[in-house]
Amino acid sequence: MGLLEAPLLFDFEVVSSEDFKFIPMSVRFNLDRFGLRISLAQWLLLPYADRVLLARFPVDDDTAIEPNFDHALFEMMRTHAGVEPEWFAPDVEPAWRDTRAVPDAVAHQCGIAGLTVPAAERWAQLAPFKRYILAKLSRKPQGNHDFVPAMKEFGLVG
Structure with a gap:
C-alpha cells in the first residue's frame, strides 16, 4: 500500500494541525500501532x-500492510533531531x-461534554481509525476540546 495523496486531517484537526505544529491523529495512530513515542x-x-x-x-491497523512508517520516522529523527523514537509495547487489545x-x-468524555453515549451498534459501524481517535481523545479524565467536534464530524452528534 502506498502513501496517501494528501495528509490525512479531519476538520476538527485543521486548526491545530494544518501547519503541523501538533502531531496529527494519523501520525499518532501510526506511532501507537508501531509502539513508538516522540x-x-x-x-x-x-x-x-x-x-x-x-x-x-495509511492508517490501517495491520502493520504488515505498511511497514515503512517506522523506518521513515527513525531516519527522519536521526537526521534532524539526533535521537531515535522511544519504543513501547503496543496494547494488543485496545478498547x-x-x-x-x-x-x-x-462514555466518560460524553458525560463531561453533556452528550449521549453512542449505542454499541453505532460504535461498531465507525471505521476503526475513527474509534481510535475518539478513544485517544478520551484517554485523560478531563474534557478534551477536540472530542465534541470529532463526535460531530463522525456523525455521532446531531
Whole structure:
C-alpha cells in the first residue's frame, strides 16, 4: 500500500494541525500501532515536509500492510533531531478495537461534554481509525476540546 495523496486531517484537526505544529491523529495512530513515542519538541525538529510526509502514511491497523512508517520516522529523527523514537509495547487489545461496547473513557468524555453515549451498534459501524481517535481523545479524565467536534464530524452528534 502506498502513501496517501494528501495528509490525512479531519476538520476538527485543521486548526491545530494544518501547519503541523501538533502531531496529527494519523501520525499518532501510526506511532501507537508501531509502539513508538516522540515528544512534541522532537516532532517540531522535523522539517515541515517530513511532518507532512508522515501524515500521508495509511492508517490501517495491520502493520504488515505498511511497514515503512517506522523506518521513515527513525531516519527522519536521526537526521534532524539526533535521537531515535522511544519504543513501547503496543496494547494488543485496545478498547477502541472492541465493537461490542463503547469504551468507558469515551462514555466518560460524553458525560463531561453533556452528550449521549453512542449505542454499541453505532460504535461498531465507525471505521476503526475513527474509534481510535475518539478513544485517544478520551484517554485523560478531563474534557478534551477536540472530542465534541470529532463526535460531530463522525456523525455521532446531531
